[in-house]
Amino acid sequence: MKVVDCPCGTQVEGETDEQLVANVQQHISDDHPEMVGTYSNEQILEMAQDR
Ligand SMILES: [Zn+2]
Numbered sequence: 001m002k003v004v005d006c007p008c009g010t011q012v013e014g015e016t017d018e019q020l021v022a023n024v025q026q027h028i029s030d031d032h033p034e035m036v037g038t039y040s041n042e043q044i045l046e047m048a049q050d051r
Contacts, residue, residue: 002048008032013051020048 002020004012012027014020021041028035 001051003051004044004047005049006031014048017045017048021045 002014002017004020004024006012006024006027008031010027010031012020012024014023021044024039024044025036028039
């Protein structure tokens with residue numbers, strides 16, 4: 001399980017790197033549409049923490 005703590009306070013989880021990236025991109029498009037395209041997949045994985 002990997003988790004990214006979004007600055008808005010939401011914790012976005014994913015079982016795999018691929019799922020985590022997909023979930024974070026989905027969260028950004030749902031809650032932060034102005035930030036779509038801001039983060040690359042590599043940047044998202046750098047922010048991820050193992051839980
Ligand atoms: Zn957020």
